[in-house]
Amino acid sequence: xxxxxxxxxxxxxxxxxxxxxxxxxxxxxxxxxxxxxxxxxxxxxxxxxxxxxxxxxxxxxxxxxxxxxxxxxxxxxxxxxxxxxxxxxxxxxxxxxxxxxxxxxxxxxxxxxxxxxxxxxxxxxxxxxxxxxxxxxxxxxxxxxxxxxxxxxxxxxxxxxxxxxxxxxxxxxxxxxxxxxxxxxxxxxxxxxxxxxxxxxxxxxxxxxxxxxxxxxxxxxxxxxxxxxxxxxxxxxxxxxxxxxxxxxxxxxxxx
Numbered sequence: 001x002x003x004x005x006x007x008x009x010x011x012x013x014x015x016x017x018x019x020x021x022x023x024x025x026x027x028x029x030x031x032x033x034x035x036x037x038x039x040x041x042x043x044x045x046x047x048x049x050x051x052x053x054x055x056x057x058x059x060x061x062x063x064x065x066x067x068x069x070x071x072x073x074x075x076x077x078x079x080x081x082x083x084x085x086x087x088x089x090x091x092x093x094x095x096x097x098x099x100x101x102x103x104x105x106x107x108x109x110x111x112x113x114x115x116x117x118x119x120x121x122x123x124x125x126x127x128x129x130x131x132x133x134x135x136x137x138x139x140x141x142x143x144x145x146x147x148x149x150x151x152x153x154x155x156x157x158x159x160x161x162x163x164x165x166x167x168x169x170x171x172x173x174x175x176x177x178x179x180x181x182x183x184x185x186x187x188x189x190x191x192x193x194x195x196x197x198x199x200x201x202x203x204x205x206x207x208x209x210x211x212x213x214x215x216x217x218x219x220x221x222x223x224x225x226x227x228x229x230x231x232x233x234x235x236x237x238x239x240x241x242x243x244x245x246x247x248x249x250x251x252x253x254x255x256x
Contacts, residue, residue: 128195214244
């Protein structure tokens with residue numbers, strides 16, 4: 001169809017002229033095979049060599065284009081793979097954090113049970129005071145030791161304070177027991193017998209809770225120390241926890 005008779009709208013005329021100029025420039029920048037052969041004759045290059053050179057250069061450019069396309073495709077694959085790896089690492093890190101945090105929560109819960117028994121043990125002190133006052137009023141030093149240990153535990157606010165107060169409670173109870181062994185009247189009283197049962201029962205429950213706490217600590221420590229979990233644990237500040245030794249022998253720092 002001949003469109004030469006049609007008029008071009010004025011508003012698109014500049015764009016048409018610009019595009020036509022580009023087409024013309026692009027066409028004039030190239031050479032036909034016959035033009036290259038003619039140019040080769042001027043410098044005594046046979047036509048077959050010109051034709052072969054044209055084929056070789058075209059093949060080279062085609063190969064370069066293919067290589068560029070392959071490189072672009074490879075970069076896309078690497079980008080997709082890297083995105084997948086980052087996503088997988090993010091999911092794994094979140095799962096590992098939740099798993100470690102869950103173990104840490106179990107340790108905290110187990111410690112709370114240990115602390116309950118320590119509190120229960122300290123709460124027996126007033127009863128020991130009453131028994132001592134009933135059967136050994138002259139033992140003011142023992143009564144004072146019992147009262148101080150109980151007050152120290154009640155006033156303990158920080159983990160270190162509670163650890164120190166627990167040692168005082170242990171010492172006071174041991175002192176009371178030692179005194180009871182040399183006071184037949186106290187030792188034979190029903191109040192003392194009942195307290196002995198209470199103390200023994202509390203210590204047995206404390207031993208059970210200590211065992212459960214240590215089991216929770218063992219599971220937690222194994223989780224944060226195994227590869228690759230320790231990478232997340234170290235980054236997020238999860239630290240190894242100490243086992244709880246027998247409370248009447250050594251009272252470690254209460255975990256926060």
